[in-house]
Amino acid sequence: MNNTSNSCVIIAIAGASASGKSLLSSTIYSELVAEFGESQIAVITEDCYYRDQSHLEMEERVKTNYDHPQAMDHKLLCSHLQGLSDGNAVEIPTYSYTEHTRMPETTKLTAKKVIILEGILLLTDPAIRNIIHASVFMDTPLDICFVRRLQRDVAERGRTMESVIEQYNDTVRPMFLQFIEPSKQYADLIVPRGGKNRFAIDTLKAKICQLLND
Numbered sequence: 213m214n215n216t217s218n219s220c221v222i223i224a225i226a227g228a229s230a231s232g233k234s235l236l237s238s239t240i241y242s243e244l245v246a247e248f249g250e251s252q253i254a255v256i257t258e259d260c261y262y263r264d265q266s267h268l269e270m271e272e273r274v275k276t277n278y279d280h281p282q283a284m285d286h287k288l289l290c291s292h293l294q295g296l297s298d299g300n301a302v303e304i305p306t307y308s309y310t311e312h313t314r315m316p317e318t319t320k321l322t323a324k325k326v327i328i329l330e331g332i333l334l335l336t337d338p339a340i341r342n343i344i345h346a347s348v349f350m351d352t353p354l355d356i357c358f359v360r361r362l363q364r365d366v367a368e369r370g371r372t373m374e375s376v377i378e379q380y381n382d383t384v385r386p387m388f389l390q391f392i393e394p395s396k397q398y399a400d401l402i403v404p405r406g407g408k409n410r411f412a413i414d415t416l417k418a419k420i421c422q423l424l425n426d
């Protein structure tokens with residue numbers, strides 16, 4: 213973990229799909245934004261860094277294993293994190309879960325004091341582990357994650373119940389066991405009971421403030 217410069221503090225929140233990463237990230241963001249101001253804190257989602265597949269037919273895109281580390285463009289993510297740490301603005305890609313690829317538009321993000329990074333595969337990558345200042349693993353039971361994912365993907369990501377179950381059995385669960393769960397060993401904090409865990413929220417807020425003052 214990087215302990216040399218804390219002009220920009222990066223916290224990574226990893227864990228299974230639908231384990232509560234987004235909820236924890238947005239809660240910390242909304243509770244700290246009053247203190248730091250909107251210009252100094254942001255959430256970055258690893259999902260924005262799924263590889264561009266616009267050159268592939270839809271038939272091919274749906275076959276991609278989206279839970280394997282190779283599905284992610286971590287090289288671009290690391291270069292953006294480095295750019296932000298150096299005080300530069302970056303263009304965050306826009307990802308579509310229905311098109312299974314990047315969209316043409318990007319979102320400009322200026323340098324921040326605090327970046328909350330959230331995503332399933334963050335802690336599997338030594339390059340990311342080297343850039344971040346603290347890491348969290350959401351230790352939510354897989355059956356709870358599955359039920360939440362099923363509800364969310366049907367309601368928000370344009371999926372059928374059958375497709376969610378098939379993808380879960382084919383790739384989501386096996387890749388969790390092969391890559392994501394083993395990356396828990398790299399977490400500084402393991403969070404039970406999901407994104408509403410008040411002790412974890414308060415601990416992370418305090419840690420962010422401490423790292424900024426180091």
Ligand SMILES: Nc1ncnc2c1ncn2[C@@H]1O[C@H](COP(=O)(O)OP(=O)(O)O)[C@@H](O)[C@H]1O
Pocket residue numbers: 227228229230231232233234235236360361364405406407408
């Ligand atoms: N503690 C919780 N209680 C009830 N629902 C939750 C809880 N945490 C998350 N959810 C719901 O579960 C779904 C997945 O949560 P989310 O934070 O988006 O997970 P992730 O970012 O890890 O994929 C969302 O619809 C969210 O509202």
Ligand SMILES: Nc1ccn([C@@H]2O[C@H](COP(=O)(O)O)[C@@H](O)[C@H]2O)c(=O)n1
Pocket residue numbers: 228229230233259262278279308309310311312313331332384
């Ligand atoms: N085209 C895609 C891209 C990703 N996924 C799934 O998203 C999950 C990660 O996002 P969370 O918000 O749930 O952490 C991951 O498990 C992929 O399977 C997808 O279904 N389609």
